[in-house]
Amino acid sequence: MKKLTAEWDNPLFTQVQTQFEAAAQKLSLDDNIFYRLRVPDKALMVSVPFRNDDGSIRVVPGYRVQHNDTLGPYKGGLRYHPNVNLGEVSALAMLMTWKCALVNLPLGGAKGGIQIDPSLLSRGELQRMTRRYTAEIVNFIGPEVDIPAPDMGTNEQVMAWVMDTYSQLHGYAIPEIVTGKPVIIGGSLGRKEATGRGVVYCIMEAIKTLNINLDHKTRVVIQGFGNVGSAAAKKMIKSGTKVIAVSDVSGGIYNADGLDYGNMRAYIEKNRTLEGYPEADAIKNEELLCLECEVLIPAATEDTITADIARKLKCRILAEAANGPTSLEADVIIQDRGDIYVIPDVLANAGGVIVSYFEWVQDLQNLFWKEKEINHRLWEIISGAFQTVHEFSIDQKIDMRMGALMLGIQKVSQAMLTRGFYPG
Numbered sequence: 171m172k173k174l175t176a177e178w179d180n181p182l183f184t185q186v187q188t189q190f191e192a193a194a195q196k197l198s199l200d201d202n203i204f205y206r207l208r209v210p211d212k213a214l215m216v217s218v219p220f221r222n223d224d225g226s227i228r229v230v231p232g233y234r235v236q237h238n239d240t241l242g243p244y245k246g247g248l249r250y251h252p253n254v255n256l257g258e259v260s261a262l263a264m265l266m267t268w269k270c271a272l273v274n275l276p277l278g279g280a281k282g283g284i285q286i287d288p289s290l291l292s293r294g295e296l297q298r299m300t301r302r303y304t305a306e307i308v309n310f311i312g313p314e315v316d317i318p319a320p321d322m323g324t325n326e327q328v329m330a331w332v333m334d335t336y337s338q339l340h341g342y343a344i345p346e347i348v349t350g351k352p353v354i355i356g357g358s359l360g361r362k363e364a365t366g367r368g369v370v371y372c373i374m375e376a377i378k379t380l381n382i383n384l385d386h387k388t389r390v391v392i393q394g395f396g397n398v399g400s401a402a403a404k405k406m407i408k409s410g411t412k413v414i415a416v417s418d419v420s421g422g423i424y425n426a427d428g429l430d431y432g433n434m435r436a437y438i439e440k441n442r443t444l445e446g447y448p449e450a451d452a453i454k455n456e457e458l459l460c461l462e463c464e465v466l467i468p469a470a471t472e473d474t475i476t477a478d479i480a481r482k483l484k485c486r487i488l489a490e491a492a493n494g495p496t497s498l499e500a501d502v503i504i505q506d507r508g509d510i511y512v513i514p515d516v517l518a519n520a521g522g523v524i525v526s527y528f529e530w531v532q533d534l535q536n537l538f539w540k541e542k543e544i545n546h547r548l549w550e551i552i553s554g555a556f557q558t559v560h561e562f563s564i565d566q567k568i569d570m571r572m573g574a575l576m577l578g579i580q581k582v583s584q585a586m587l588t589r590g591f592y593p594g
């Protein structure tokens with residue numbers, strides 16, 4: 171097989187490529203389909219110049235990668251992080267294709283990003299950069315073509331600026347160009363918490379399947395306290411379990427009796443991070459990941475569960491709220507150990523894009539749903555997908571990740587074969 175060239179050279183791209191190749195082999199995927207799905211359909215690199223507060227102009231690299239749109243418009247988040255590059259964004263776009271297909275959304279896979287640390291920008295700089303990036307990709311995206319959403323380092327406000335810039339350039343309001351935007355401009359109720367909520371719905375299914383008691387003795391550890399990690403923490407505590415440790419960029423905190431969600435939120439409001447939080451002890455990232463617990467939720471970034479950590483894990487369920495948190499080597503170690511139940515990223519964190527899909531449908535119809543209905547529909551889709559992956563994995567004697575990838579890839583492949591090849 172021909173090796174891919176240097177522009178894709180990125181650890182996450184290698185990881186998703188290797189996973190794709192293994193799943194494709196198991197599926198005996200058609201050769202032509204294999205070579206088409208191995209790389210994105212289209213990738214756009216842009217230079218994003220924007221004015222700093224001191225009047226000077228800075229230029230940063232931006233990307234939008236469209237992996238596959240066989241099932242519907244390209245869909246996926248927009249990431250602001252210093253590690254963003256073509257390989258990483260392409261890998262994340264590919265994961266979006268499998269994720270959307272797995273949970274039966276009529277959407278394809280995409281991802282975008284800017285190589286920058288947004289915490290170092292003022293609000294004005296963040297806004298100017300976002301608007302210029304949107305202008306640079308304006309002809310590449312569209313409500314029927316490619317619909318961005320939040321990802322790491324972006325939020326509802328950033329989506330509002332994308333929506334406004336896109337609308338200004340077209341001369342009228344086009345809310346359906348992005349999802350994950352504020353409710354006041356056409357966002358959906360429940361979208362902000364959707365990814366964390368979906369993670370918890372999957373965990374509840376796993377807890378039932380594994381016959382684990384769900385009570386105050388059920389210990390949960392969460393790495394990352396951003397949009398996804400904090401929503402998951404809130405809901406896990408509400409469902410009766412105790413969250414014994416969480417971490418953010420400043421480090422981790424640990425309290426064996428359980429942490430209080432409201433107090434942590436209030437502390438962050440005042441101090442920006444959890445550093446120095448009084449009702450817990452400080453704990454290092456590696457120690458946190460290796461704590462004895464029933465549920466471990468990596469909700470930060472890729473490659474946090476390394477081979478070394480995989481050997482020391484003491485959790486029963488590993489729910490991948492982040493995209494690609496488990497390295498390839500770690501994955502092999504976890505499979506060999508056989509005592510950890512993995513809910514893979516494409517399933518565990520699909521709640522975000524599921525409610526993004528609801529948001530897009532509501533915008534297109536100009537008809538908005540109640541939050542209860544949104545959460546119920548999310549639960550139906552994600553718990554159904556969980557059961558399908560669980561049963562398929564048992565039936566095929568494979569792990570949950572391979573099961574989820576095979577189901578997603580198979581669906582895209584069948585759709586491609588059914589549509590046929592253009593121009594023939």
Ligand code: GLU
Pocket residue numbers: 245246247248317318319320321322349350493519520522523524526
């Ligand atoms: N960024 C999220 C993800 O990785 C959500 C994407 C979306 O809603 O389009 O799944």
